[in-house]
Amino acid sequence: MPITGENLIGAAARRGEGETFRAVEAATGQSLEPAFASATPADVERACALAAEAFDTYRETSLEDRARFLEAVADAIVAVGDELIVRCMAESGLPRARLEGERGRTVGQLKMFAGVVRDGGFLEARVDPAQPERKPLPRPDLRLRQIAVGPVAVFGASNFPLAFSVAGGDTASALAAGCPVVAKAHPAHPGTSELVGRAVQAAVKQCGLPEGVFSLLMDSGISVGQALVADPRITAVGFTGSRRGGVALMQTAAARPVPIPVYAEMSSINPVVLLPAALEARGRDIGRAFVGSLTLGSGQFCTNPGLILALEGAGLDGFLEAASAALKETQAATMLTPGIHKAYCAGIAALEANPAVTTLARGLAGGTHQGQAALFSTTAEAFLADHTLAEEVFGAASLVVRCPDLAAIRAVLERLEGQLTAAVHLDEADHDAARALLPVLERRVGRILVNGFGTGVEVGHAMVHGGPYPATSDGRTTSVGSLAIHRFLRPVSYQDLPAALLPAALRDDNPLKLWRRQDGKLTAPGA
Ligand SMILES: NC(=O)C1=CN([C@@H]2O[C@H](COP(=O)(O)OP(=O)(O)OC[C@H]3O[C@@H](n4cnc5c(N)ncnc54)[C@H](O)[C@@H]3O)[C@@H](O)[C@H]2O)C=CC1
Numbered sequence: 001m002p003i004t005g006e007n008l009i010g011a012a013a014r015r016g017e018g019e020t021f022r023a024v025e026a027a028t029g030q031s032l033e034p035a036f037a038s039a040t041p042a043d044v045e046r047a048c049a050l051a052a053e054a055f056d057t058y059r060e061t062s063l064e065d066r067a068r069f070l071e072a073v074a075d076a077i078v079a080v081g082d083e084l085i086v087r088c089m090a091e092s093g094l095p096r097a098r099l100e101g102e103r104g105r106t107v108g109q110l111k112m113f114a115g116v117v118r119d120g121g122f123l124e125a126r127v128d129p130a131q132p133e134r135k136p137l138p139r140p141d142l143r144l145r146q147i148a149v150g151p152v153a154v155f156g157a158s159n160f161p162l163a164f165s166v167a168g169g170d171t172a173s174a175l176a177a178g179c180p181v182v183a184k185a186h187p188a189h190p191g192t193s194e195l196v197g198r199a200v201q202a203a204v205k206q207c208g209l210p211e212g213v214f215s216l217l218m219d220s221g222i223s224v225g226q227a228l229v230a231d232p233r234i235t236a237v238g239f240t241g242s243r244r245g246g247v248a249l250m251q252t253a254a255a256r257p258v259p260i261p262v263y264a265e266m267s268s269i270n271p272v273v274l275l276p277a278a279l280e281a282r283g284r285d286i287g288r289a290f291v292g293s294l295t296l297g298s299g300q301f302c303t304n305p306g307l308i309l310a311l312e313g314a315g316l317d318g319f320l321e322a323a324s325a326a327l328k329e330t331q332a333a334t335m336l337t338p339g340i341h342k343a344y345c346a347g348i349a350a351l352e353a354n355p356a357v358t359t360l361a362r363g364l365a366g367g368t369h370q371g372q373a374a375l376f377s378t379t380a381e382a383f384l385a386d387h388t389l390a391e392e393v394f395g396a397a398s399l400v401v402r403c404p405d406l407a408a409i410r411a412v413l414e415r416l417e418g419q420l421t422a423a424v425h426l427d428e429a430d431h432d433a434a435r436a437l438l439p440v441l442e443r444r445v446g447r448i449l450v451n452g453f454g455t456g457v458e459v460g461h462a463m464v465h466g467g468p469y470p471a472t473s474d475g476r477t478t479s480v481g482s483l484a485i486h487r488f489l490r491p492v493s494y495q496d497l498p499a500a501l502l503p504a505a506l507r508d509d510n511p512l513k514l515w516r517r518q519d520g521k522l523t524a525p526g527a
């Protein structure tokens with residue numbers, strides 16, 4: 001499939017008339033062909049108009065048709081073949097095995113949402129039958145279902161060019177909910193974005209859906225994204241990226257005459273608590289496993305273990321020795337963009353220059369665009385006194401906080417901002433300590449895990465990939481897993497509608513065979 005550098009607006013491919021830009025090969029910094037031209041305000045307008053036009057038809061597609069469409073998107077992405085992987089490797093610097101895995105996750109995610117749509121549970125159908133004889137007042141007939149919110153703007157992430165990008169989790173969950181999507185390609189991987197975008201576009205056509213169900217806009221800067229979020233037809237936003245970018249979009253969305261929700265996944269340092277019995281029993285093993293997680297994808301995971309909290313002692317010494325030894329042998333790895341590499345180097349330089357921070361180990365030095373892993377330590381006292389030590393350094397860097405007692409660990413956790421994950425390494429003898437920390441962790445994070453690290457989010461029904469601000473803009477939800485569909489739905493009540501006007505989900509004969517809450521009681525179809 002040739003990459004043309006065009007915007008995909010509904011069924012059309014249109015060369016933008018805005019500023020031109022080229023993708024950059026992450027490993028070399030060389031420009032890649034072809035030139036992409038940024039979308040114009042007229043392109044944004046057209047994509048949003050088509051999305052709004054498609055909305056009423058698309059949101060009322062049958063559950064089966066919508067599920068098949070999601071499966072068709074998955075199949076079309078696979079059908080792009082190796083070209084997708086090769087282009088994505090060049091643009092992101094990520095290795096083949098990682099990207100093949102990520103493509104599998106992307107496809108699996110679309111298929112999971114196909115299952116969610118077929119099941120129909122997300123409609124949350126409720127029926128409170130009328131009680132005309134009720135005293136003192138009769139009760140009306142009330143029925144409720146969830147409907148799609150409307151067209152959704154999706155901003156792909158640079159660090160997951162497939163699973164969190166054009167057809168990633170935000171797009172999959174919005175399409176599953178019944179929302180048309182206008183995606184804004186990340187300028188770090190426009191070729192990958194176009195290939196995936198063309199796959200989605202082909203699936204829209206193959207399934208006979210209105211063309212406005214999907215559009216893809218290119219931009220080298222931020223004006224297209226800003227215009228998109230400001231467009232009155234856009235009703236919600238999905239975003240993964242920097243805190244600065246996410247907050248800027250939240251502000252734009254809040255300043256509209258009609259404000260809309262922005263579901264932004266932003267920064268997280270993912271504290272890892274090492275409890276004493278576990279440290280003593282297997283501190284060295286934990287140290288080696290930690291370095292594996294820290295350096296995965298050159299550390300460019302928002303679930304990266306950026307902060308280690310542990311009690312002073314022999315167990316911690318063993319952990320640090322093993323972690324430092326493993327880190328020193330870690331090859332430097334290409335980072336996603338020169339900008340991300342520069343930000344990483346600046347973050348490392350700031351830690352190195354901080355008098356309260358000790359550099360424990362550095363990974364092997366690399367080329368111009370490669371990130372060199374780093375491990376630092378400080379004390380709980382210093383950490384609590386300096387809020388800059390809690391800032392995310394995006395890449396393979398982590399800070400160990402040496403704590404004199406459990407109270408200090410707790411104090412550090414209390415001080416942290418909202419996080420995506422927290423990991424606790426524990427043995428049975430640590431249960432009391434862990435039990436005491438759990439309430440703090442629950443308040444601070446979206447996912448608590450034991451004897452592991454947060455990198456590698458499982459796509460499933462019980463997953464929360466979210467957390468209180470600034471991990472995300474709205475800690476009540478998730479951007480991974482089936483619960484993500486709820487971001488793009490809202491409930492509507494139907495009071496005393498004649499049977500002939502009721503949506504299928506709420507008819508007495510329950511033709512969709514849904515589990516429904518019937519007069520307050522969850523009821524099987526046919527019961
Ligand atoms: N939390 C996470 O999962 C991630 C965090 N990051 C952080 O973000 C930094 C920069 O990485 P990027 O991927 O370039 O993130 P970014 O936030 O700068 O860009 C993400 C997307 O948002 C758009 N955007 C950014 N600012 C905008 C604005 N003011 N108005 C409209 N659109 C805007 C960009 O064009 C891009 O499409 C990294 O160094 C890292 O610190 C990056 C990737 C993932």
Ligand SMILES: O=C(O)CCC(=O)C(=O)O
Nearest residue numbers: 300301302303455456457
């Ligand atoms: O750890 C993962 O699998 C996902 C991480 C993520 O969401 C991110 O880095 O943006």
